[in-house]
Amino acid sequence: MSSAIVELKGIRKSYGIGTPVVTEVLHGIDLLLEEGEFAALIGPSGSGKSTLLNLIGLLEHPTAGDIAIAGESATHLDEVGLTELRGRNIGFVFQFHHLLPAFTALENVMMPAIIRDGAPTARAEATASELLHKVGLAGHEYKKPSQLSGGQQQRVAIARSLALSPRLILADEPTGNLDTHTADEIFELLREFNRERGSACLIVTHDPRLAARCDRRIELVDGRIVGAGLGGDGG
């Protein structure tokens, strides 16, 4: 057991297996992410950032290689085991917030707990309400996503990713479609939770400004990690 929250060994991912055109997107990735680390995953479009994030999030299966989350190998887990491992450890923030339009902000934040417990509980509601308060959305609990602005929606999504106090937050361009000011706010929110709760954060971003403010930058080019330097050296 290490203190690594994510451990990748020789990860390869190909698409189109079984068809004449097989494309390998990731060519053997080794990566270690420590508990509580705040890292940016950067790289040009098509370099495989999202694919890598989905693999770490156990939403996709690698073609080869090993993934361990919080010291537990995911290689031999079935669908149920993967879902369980993911639920226990990982929170997602997607690019386009991906809230459930049919549910209120509060219900959206409660949803991971509802799924885990099978039904809504008073505790889940209290936690969700507190999180919404923390992200500055007190008073918006019963609004549907369509009644919220883009920044507010992304705040709800961040609150949701924290609902089960995950040890790892995976954020796929969380500020991608927000203006600079809002993007800064959202970024600060993630940073804050990272500091307060010690959740590790891996953020895919195109924004060099934000990447520079992370502790560590992992750069992906053509499916390979080129620079995995420690943060703090500006850039």
Place this chain on the structure above:
Amino acid sequence: MRFRLPFEWMVALRFLREGRMQTILILAGVTGGVAVIVFLTQLISQLQASIVDRVLGSQAHVVIRPLEEANSRALDPGGSSAIVEPRAQRLKSIDQWEAVMRAAAETPGVVAVSPVVSGPAFAVRGQANKSVALLGVDAERYRRIVRMDDNMTRGRFEVEGTHALIGIELAKDLGVTLGDKIRVVTADRRDEQLTITGLFDMGNKDLNRRWVFVTLKLAQSLLDLPGGVSNIDLTVNDIFAAKDVATRLQAATNLTVESWMTTNAQLLAALRNQTVSNNLIRSFVTIIVALGIASVLVVSVVQKQKEIGILRAMGASSRRIMAVFLLQGGLVGLVGALLGTGLAITLLQVFSHVYRNADGSPLFAARLEPRFALLAALVALGVGLLAAVIPARRAAKMDPVQAIRA
């Protein structure tokens, strides 16, 4: 807390509520389908029951008669040629009828037995004479064969001494009423003066013109069957088992035993054909309803693929996603069944006012048997669930990453 529903119910209900127009349309479809099925089933079962009831209102379920007399050849059949005429069937008694009646009464399924002496006669009053069927009965027993009490327009269904009960048409033809006397004459010139103590209406002019009820004893002496009976009438508990009872009795007694099902074979065939076409309609409506539910849910799965992906990414297993869509199908089926049953009750009420018998009474009662409503609910639930299987499996198989990206 405003909600405590389990995850699957919560999501299923929310999805249905969100897809408002689709939900309303598919509910309307299921409601219409269920209403047609329930209405048709109830209507046809009632009409069939009332037709059968009317047919059996004036005849016994099973009748035992003596065997017909046949010619037996005294000579070797190959030895001579002869033209053999069928023998005329004279009126005769059932041999050992008391024993036959006891045996019949003990046969499983038989609930009532009644000895009857019936034969032809003329009813005469003044210049008028009408051919009638003389029926010698034991009123107490015959009541359990044909519900005569319901048919009496004057007097009661009782016979004694030289009292007679006649139909309203015969009374009109002879110009007699309660308390008047008529004379009954048979072909071999036996006659008797009878006092009319009751009038009946069988709902059939021919029977009202022909039937004359007297005591067993009187009929026996008028028809020259001392101590005998011409037939034994039976009532069975399951009318559609009458044929089986008749077959069993025939084997046991060696007499001619006929059930109403044999005498009304054509009617039964018509009823059966009606049932077949009714089943055909019901099957098609069920299939159409199932296809409707399935197609709406398939569209819903496609529309909701992003939500499905999000739920999956947040830890919902594919089985629970499947349950969400199965529930939607089941709910649509069940709610549609409730609404459809309500609509069917309304239809029954409206049409019971529209369709009336010749005498102005409703052709059928505006009531719904609970078993039909229950059956409809179960079938609709089953159809809803079954129709949801394919969409639900599609939803469950959806790759969360692609679902989110789509």
